[in-house]
Amino acid sequence: MSAAALAVETIASRILLVRGVRVLLDSDLAALYGVPTKRFNEAVKRNTAKFPADFMFQLTPEDFNALRSQFATLKTGRGQHRKYMPYAFTEHGALMVAMVLASPRAVEVSVYVVRAFVQQRDLLASNKELAQRLRELERRLENGLAAHDVAIADILAAIRQLMNPPELSRRPIGFGTLSDKKPPS
Numbered sequence: 001m002s003a004a005a006l007a008v009e010t011i012a013s014r015i016l017l018v019r020g021v022r023v024l025l026d027s028d029l030a031a032l033y034g035v036p037t038k039r040f041n042e043a044v045k046r047n048t049a050k051f052p053a054d055f056m057f058q059l060t061p062e063d064f065n066a067l068r069s070q071f072a073t074l075k076t077g078r079g080q081h082r083k084y085m086p087y088a089f090t091e092h093g094a095l096m097v098a099m100v101l102a103s104p105r106a107v108e109v110s111v112y113v114v115r116a117f118v119q120q121r122d123l124l125a126s127n128k129e130l131a132q133r134l135r136e137l138e139r140r141l142e143n144g145l146a147a148h149d150v151a152i153a154d155i156l157a158a159i160r161q162l163m164n165p166p167e168l169s170r171r172p173i174g175f176g177t178l179s180d181k182k183p184p185s
Helices: 003-014 024-033 037-044 061-068 091-101 106-163
Strands: 017-020 020-023 056-058 086-087
Touching: 003 020, 003 024, 003 056, 003 106, 017 061, 020 091, 020 106, 024 037, 024 086, 024 091, 024 106, 037 091, 086 091, 091 106
Parallel strands: none
Antiparallel strands: 017 020, 020 086, 056 086
16 A cells, blocks of 8 residues: 555544534544644634635534543543544535645645545545445345236245145045935936
């Protein structure tokens, strides 16, 4: 696997779904851009006009607790937890941060960030297509089984008929007397 593909996979693994939107957290973006989270957030706060609500939003405690439940472990010790709720950046917000930081590394990493978001979108689209094809196959199966059910029911009826043949009138075995016979009319 090439370094570029590995970088895209690493970034894609950090993309989270919050409020129905795919986002990267400020700490993840800061690490990718090679900047401390505190300095990263300072740069964002100095340029709030460049970050409308659809580019960036701050997580609520409920959002953050939902995300924390997805993380396997928490760091222990003093000063290991966040004082403020993290910011979440959409694809456009992550690109805008690269423009605000204006470092060569930020420009380079922003290309990988875009590729990671595109990869996620493509994966989601292929999953939707696969789900649609599965629904169509199930529908065909149900329709096909209905036709087969009729044929199977006919076969079972024929087998039941063969298993229970109608009673044939048989001649009694043995000798009969003249009184048993009807007189000719």
